[in-house]
Amino acid sequence: MSYLPIQPLTTFTVVNHNLDIMKNLVILGAGTAGTMMANHLVGKLPKNEWKITIVDQYKTHYYQPGFLFLPFDIYTTKQVKKNGAKFIPKDVRYIQEKIELIVPEENKVQLEKGEELPYDILIVATGTKIAPEEIEGMKGPEWHKSVFDFYTYEGAKALRDKFREWEGGKLVVHITEMPIKCPVAPLEFAFLADSYFKNKGMRDKVDITFVTPLGGAFTKPKATQALHHLLTDKGIKEVTDFNIERVDYENNKIVDYAETEVPYDILVTVPTNMGDALIERSGMGDDLNYVPTNKATLQTEAHENIFAIGDATNLPASKAGSVAHFEAEILTENILRYIKGEPLKEEFDGHANCFIETGDGKALLIDFNYTHEPVEGTFPFPGVGPLNLLKESRMNHMGKLAFRWIYWNMLIKGIHIPFVSATMTEKGKHFEETEA
Amino acid sequence: MDKTIGQATISVDQEGYLTDFSQWDKEIGTEIAKEQGIEMTDKHWEIIDYIQDRFKAEEPLSIRGIKKSGVIDIKQFYALFPGGPLKKATMIAGIPKPKSCI
Numbered sequence: 006m007s008y009l010p011i012q013p014l015t016t017f018t019v020v021n022h023n024l025d026i027m028k029n030l031v032i033l034g035a036g037t038a039g040t041m042m043a044n045h046l047v048g049k050l051p052k053n054e055w056k057i058t059i060v061d062q063y064k065t066h067y068y069q070p071g072f073l074f075l076p077f078d079i080y081t082t083k084q085v086k087k088n089g090a091k092f093i094p095k096d097v098r099y100i101q102e103k104i105e106l107i108v109p110e111e112n113k114v115q116l117e118k119g120e121e122l123p124y125d126i127l128i129v130a131t132g133t134k135i136a137p138e139e140i141e142g143m144k145g146p147e148w149h150k151s152v153f154d155f156y157t158y159e160g161a162k163a164l165r166d167k168f169r170e171w172e173g174g175k176l177v178v179h180i181t182e183m184p185i186k187c188p189v190a191p192l193e194f195a196f197l198a199d200s201y202f203k204n205k206g207m208r209d210k211v212d213i214t215f216v217t218p219l220g221g222a223f224t225k226p227k228a229t230q231a232l233h234h235l236l237t238d239k240g241i242k243e244v245t246d247f248n249i250e251r252v253d254y255e256n257n258k259i260v261d262y263a264e265t266e267v268p269y270d271i272l273v274t275v276p277t278n279m280g281d282a283l284i285e286r287s288g289m290g291d292d293l294n295y296v297p298t299n300k301a302t303l304q305t306e307a308h309e310n311i312f313a314i315g316d317a318t319n320l321p322a323s324k325a326g327s328v329a330h331f332e333a334e335i336l337t338e339n340i341l342r343y344i345k346g347e348p349l350k351e352e353f354d355g356h357a358n359c360f361i362e363t364g365d366g367k368a369l370l371i372d373f374n375y376t377h378e379p380v381e382g383t384f385p386f387p388g389v390g391p392l393n394l395l396k397e398s399r400m401n402h403m404g405k406l407a408f409r410w411i412y413w414n415m416l417i418k419g420i421h422i423p424f425v426s427a428t429m430t431e432k433g434k435h436f437e438e439t440e441a
Numbered sequence: 442m443d444k445t446i447g448q449a450t451i452s453v454d455q456e457g458y459l460t461d462f463s464q465w466d467k468e469i470g471t472e473i474a475k476e477q478g479i480e481m482t483d484k485h486w487e488i489i490d491y492i493q494d495r496f497k498a499e500e501p502l503s504i505r506g507i508k509k510s511g512v513i514d515i516k517q518f519y520a521l522f523p524g525g526p527l528k529k530a531t532m533i534a535g536i537p538k539p540k541s542c543i
């Protein structure tokens with residue numbers, strides 16, 4: 006075992022530093038959500054009563070939204086990864102090791118090398134990741150050669166190298182199945198590809214097709230109305246209702262269950278997204294290894310001292326960093342209530358807001374929740390903006406790029422972002438009486 | 442908007458999907474299926490049942506889920522609901538079609 010079983014407890018009040026009395030809060034996963042929770046809670050839980058531990062398998066904290074820009078040489082590799090330890094508060098024990106198993110019946114977590122972590126409260130923040138092995142032929146010999154993903158650092162980087170030397174042909178941007186994290190990323194990818202090849206003066210040599218299992222690239226009435234022209238304007242073809250059965254990498258085509266075929270020279274796919282296998286091993290997940298979680302309180306359905314946040318949950322909200330950010334504020338409050346034995350606040354409304362890159366230096370912003378579809382309006386100040394909802398602008402694009410700074414400097418450090426509230430505001434938005 | 446189907450009046454969106462699941466019953470399902478050129482059989486209903494259960498449990502619907510459910514294999518699913526089986530089956534089941542956030 007390479008880790009000390011306990012962190013030396015040297016600082017702060019001496020009186021209660023008795024390990025038998027100390028309670029344990031353990032956070033699994035030091036990605037966006039886990040890191041935020043560590044930062045939120047460290048200042049709120051009394052240090053002489055609670056010991057906070059966070060575990061992640063990687064030393065590196067990746068800025069995943071940056072993976073969208075990496076293939077197009079807009080961001081460098083350095084801009085999308087940093088040493089994770091920089092973002093974990095010093096009073097939190099940070100363990101870098103793979104988590105083997107959660108044993109809810111015994112309130113403990115087992116790590117890969119054998120150490121056991123007992124907990125009084127557990128927060129599951131292990132996220133979601135791609136599972137290309139779910140589709141026949143996807144993770145075959147052509148993986149990261151002509152079949153790529155951009156949802157991992159390795160995939161985005163391999164694609165960047167490929168694009169740098171590519172002379173053109175059929176580029177297919179494909180979604181395997183829903184739900185995926187950041188559901189608009191594939192569409193943004195297609196828009197950015199259009200710009201990228203235009204700027205390289207070779208757009209006429211590249212044929213871009215967007216393939217989706219859904220009824221269209223846009224699926225909500227308002228968004229379809231406001232945005233569908235983007236695809237036609239940019240000459241991006243759309244193949245809809247395509248449920249992939251296999252990648253025929255020998256003949257460079259994807260084939261669906263209705264025997265429809267789409268040929269490619271480069272396939273950029275978003276494979277099936279699944280929660281970590283840890284969740285399955287621990288018997289805590291659904292079909293896709295997501296943890297059944299109360300959608301308003303973030304307490305897991307099965308265990309009252311286990312909470313879940315971010316992409317790891319089965320919430321019907323978008324899997325996005327912004328969602329994790331809103332959830333973190335509510336979960337912090339609920340953990341404090343849980344400790345005091347008070348009823349949990351039923352508050353999370355599925356609030357999400359996302360910048361959507363549309364290429365050519367422009368972007369859109371959307372804001373929505375469990376019940377409201379994205380509409381037009383302004384954000385965050387009703388009637389003023391400066392950001393426009395559901396409309397392309399340069400300001401929105403600047404917002405998206407600024408988000409990287411906000412992410413590293415505020416978001417994961419748990420600093421409240423001014424003017425943006427955890428639940429959604431309806432002011433300044435153009436809602437109508439809608440039927441759907 | 443309102444739509445009259447058989448004896449009943451239901452509210453649907455522009456594409457014809459029910460906006461209020463509580464208005465659904467089997468007759469309405471049968472009528473919608475007819476409009477889609479589908480004659481319902483026991484096997485069809487078995488799938489509709491499964492889909493509605495997922496919907497009530499707020500679980501996302503996907504081809505994978507259907508494959509895993511053991512109710513039907515995918516080729517058969519396509520054969521029963523030709524041309525966009527999820528799209529058609531959800532419409533008949535009276536639930537929203539699978540969507541993304543925009």
Ligand SMILES: Cc1cc2nc3c(=O)[nH]c(=O)nc-3n(C[C@H](O)[C@H](O)[C@H](O)COP(=O)(O)OP(=O)(O)OC[C@H]3O[C@@H](n4cnc5c(N)ncnc54)[C@H](O)[C@@H]3O)c2cc1C
Pocket residue numbers: 033034035036037038039060061062063068069070071072073102103104105130131132133155156157186187190281283314315316317324325326327328329358359360
């Ligand atoms: C290409 C792309 C673009 C995106 N764009 C945006 C955007 O514009 N806006 C936005 O809001 N969101 C965006 N997102 C989504 C956003 O990155 C995620 O929603 C967010 O990171 C979720 O945070 P999380 O903490 O739940 O999961 P993660 O940040 O993925 O963290 C999970 C952590 O758990 C660890 N872990 C899992 N299992 C184990 C184990 N068994 N043992 C040890 N450690 C484990 C992992 O190593 C990881 O560090 C994008 C994502 C991608 C891929």
